[in-house]
Amino acid sequence: MIASVRGEVLEIALDHVVLEAAGVGYRLNATPVTLGTLQRGAEVRLVTAMIVREDSMTLYGFHDTESRDLFGLLQTVSGVGPRLAMATLAVLEPESLRKALAEGNVTALTRVPGIGKRGAERMIVELRDKVEAVPTGSGSPSDGSVAEVAGMVRDQIVEALVGLGFALKQAEQATDSVLAADPEADTSRALRSALALLGKTR
Numbered sequence: 666m667i668a669s670v671r672g673e674v675l676e677i678a679l680d681h682v683v684l685e686a687a688g689v690g691y692r693l694n695a696t697p698v699t700l701g702t703l704q705r706g707a708e709v710r711l712v713t714a715m716i717v718r719e720d721s722m723t724l725y726g727f728h729d730t731e732s733r734d735l736f737g738l739l740q741t742v743s744g745v746g747p748r749l750a751m752a753t754l755a756v757l758e759p760e761s762l763r764k765a766l767a768e769g770n771v772t773a774l775t776r777v778p779g780i781g782k783r784g785a786e787r788m789i790v791e792l793r794d795k796v797e798a799v800p801t802g803s804g805s806p807s808d809g810s811v812a813e814v815a816g817m818v819r820d821q822i823v824e825a826l827v828g829l830g831f832a833l834k835q836a837e838q839a840t841d842s843v844l845a846a847d848p849e850a851d852t853s854r855a856l857r858s859a860l861a862l863l864g865k866t867r
Contacts, residue, residue: 673707
């Protein structure tokens with residue numbers, strides 16, 4: 666079981682990062698929020714979850730242990746696999762996810778592409794009590810990141826939102842609104858704001 670990977674960021678894509686550790690390049694699937702904290706060439710450490718199937722072995726990377734533990738917990742719900750669990754964490758930060766489950770907020774959960782009303786209700790019933798056992802995280806172990814150029818931030822956010830299933834025009838409008846209101850926002854913060862804005866209009 667690979668619990669974490671520390672190394673140089675070789676490649677950052679829409680849904681994954683490649684970290685080189687001890688001469689080996691590890692591909693880690695990650696959420697746009699996690700990817701937004703990374704910078705090519707920087708040395709980072711991501712905590713990981715390893716999913717082993719008959720035909721594949723896949724690593725998922727997270728900037729804190731809370732996110733990784735919630736990723737595992739989400740998959741205990743019937744019908745929720747790694748992809749849907751990652752989509753949930755992409756739309757809802759750990760604190761927001763905890764709150765949605767505790768308050769039985771179906772609307773918040775159905776903002777996640779792929780989760781309908783029945784799925785959200787099932788998730789609330791099965792996880793409302795269990796989520797309290799997951800320790801809360803503190804900060805990111807990814808060694809920090811340098812503020813990106815505004816244009817690069819915009820492109821990353823739009824690409825991430827489109828990858829999550831939003832229309833290009835929607836993604837661009839939400840991104841522009843967020844960056845206009847907070848020009849100094851980094852990718853991670855701006856993406857969370859854009860997701861929140863889109864969630865209100867869905």
